[in-house]
Amino acid sequence: MKTTNYYNTFIEVAEDCPVKAAEVPPMRGEKTIANIEFELLIDNPYEFTSDDVLFHVYAAKNRLKTKEFDVEREQFFSKGQACFRASPLTKRYGWGAHFDAEGRMAIYAVESDEYQRFSKDRSLTQMKAVRSKKA
Template sequence: MKTTNYYNTFIEVADDCPVTKAEIPPVRGEKTIANIEFELLIDNPYEFTSDDVLFHVHAAKRQLKSKEFELEREKFFSKGQACFRSSPLTKRYGWGAHFDGDGMMAIYAVESDEYQQFTKDKGLKQVKAMRSKKA
């Protein structure tokens, strides 16, 4: 099974992120990937891994029943998935993602003191979210 989990890592917002202050993804009709990720992470810091969040989005978008989760999760991760560096939260909406030693994650607004502390933490692997446009 493939994984998207990070450990002791901080994902900074993308270099071409259009905001300098984090935004809550707007809800317009059906919930987007950004809406689902944001709601899950803002209310539950350090309760989920990246794999958990990505599968939750997959399950929500496909309206899977909980009894289908185990088999569907196995199928979902049998092939590679884009990691959280490609999340709209880190690319577009100004949220950094911190992963602790157990792989559990939380998001932090780009303008927050916590975000700044994570960017300077030499004990964390520092990575950038993927750019939206090619350089």
């Protein structure tokens, strides 16, 4: 199985992120990827890995039944998936993502003290979210 998990890592917002302060992804009809990721992470810091979050989004979008999760998860991760650097939270909405030693993650608003602390912590692997536009 392939994985998208990071360990002892901080993902900063993309260089071309359009916001200076983090935003809650707006609801527009059916929940978007950003809505699902945000709800899961804001309410459950350090409970899920990136793989958990990405599969949860896939399961919600495809309306999977709980009994299908094990087989579907294995199939989902049998091919490469975009990592959290490509998340709309880190690219568009101004949220950084911190991953602890066990790979569990939490999100932090770009304007927060925690974000600033993690972005300067040289004991963490520092990464930027993927840019939305080509340079």
